[in-house]
Amino acid sequence: xxxxxxxxxxxxxxxxxxxxxxxxxxxxxxxxxxxxxxxxxxxxxxxxxxxxxxxxxxxxxxxxxxxxxxxxxxxxxxxxxxxxxxxxxxxxxxxxxxxxxxxxxxxxxxxxxx
Amino acid sequence: xxxxxxxxxxxxxxxxxxxxxxxxxxxxxxxxxxxxxxxxxxxxxxxxxxxxxxxxxxxxxxxxxxxxxxxxxxxxxxxxxxxxxxxxxxxxxxxxxxxxxxxxxxxxxxxxxxxx
Numbered sequence: 001x002x003x004x005x006x007x008x009x010x011x012x013x014x015x016x017x018x019x020x021x022x023x024x025x026x027x028x029x030x031x032x033x034x035x036x037x038x039x040x041x042x043x044x045x046x047x048x049x050x051x052x053x054x055x056x057x058x059x060x061x062x063x064x065x066x067x068x069x070x071x072x073x074x075x076x077x078x079x080x081x082x083x084x085x086x087x088x089x090x091x092x093x094x095x096x097x098x099x100x101x102x103x104x105x106x107x108x109x110x111x112x113x114x
Numbered sequence: 115x116x117x118x119x120x121x122x123x124x125x126x127x128x129x130x131x132x133x134x135x136x137x138x139x140x141x142x143x144x145x146x147x148x149x150x151x152x153x154x155x156x157x158x159x160x161x162x163x164x165x166x167x168x169x170x171x172x173x174x175x176x177x178x179x180x181x182x183x184x185x186x187x188x189x190x191x192x193x194x195x196x197x198x199x200x201x202x203x204x205x206x207x208x209x210x211x212x213x214x215x216x217x218x219x220x221x222x223x224x225x226x227x228x229x230x
Binding site: 004031033035041042043044045048056058091093095098100101102103104105106107108 | 146148150155156157158159160163165204206208216217218219220221222223
């Protein structure tokens with residue numbers, strides 16, 4: 001069964017460093033998402049991406065964050081200058097043909113900022 | 115703005131007992147509702163979803179949920195819990211149409227512990 005994959009599973013970085021989290025969505029899916037879950041808190045929406053552009057973003061998704069789909073298969077989230085409060089589990093999700101389709105989630109990348 | 119409330123942070127049941135996890139939502143139009151389950155170290159797995167039609171929805175692993183518009187609720191149920199059901203359960207409401215592209219808003223989650 002197709003699944004969303006994410007790498008790395010765990011990333012440790014120093015405050016101020018740039019990180020790139022990678023996701024491979026399910027092939028042929030058209031809608032892509034990033035969510036994050038700070039330990040002990042809700043899963044929060046960060047951004048949605050469709051037709052090679054951001055379609056919606058949350059207040060969390062400020063200028064430090066960016067997304068791209070560089071090669072038609074990978075979907076990346078870049079944090080330009082990490083802060084301590086960026087420490088969280090980051091989930092990628094994809095949906096097939098419509099924004100109302102089921103979103104399939106990857107296993108997540110745990111980001112730890114020291 | 116859409117929101118989801120899961121009133122129970124932690125629920126403990128005995129194996130074989132029935133289960134009901136509560137979820138209340140707030141959304142201005144007809145909601146799209148989901149239940150996801152997360153086992154330790156795993157991603158979010160879809161249990162079931164409600165888009166329209168029959169308000170009683172069947173999902174995987176013997177779970178079901180009932181959409182009650184009058185109560186703004188979408189409670190998850192299972193008649194007989196198995197030890198493998200121990201996990202964290204998330205209710206979510208989806209938005210679509212207009213300026214929205216499927217953003218999901220999640221509840222706080224309910225941790226289910228199953229005693230043998």
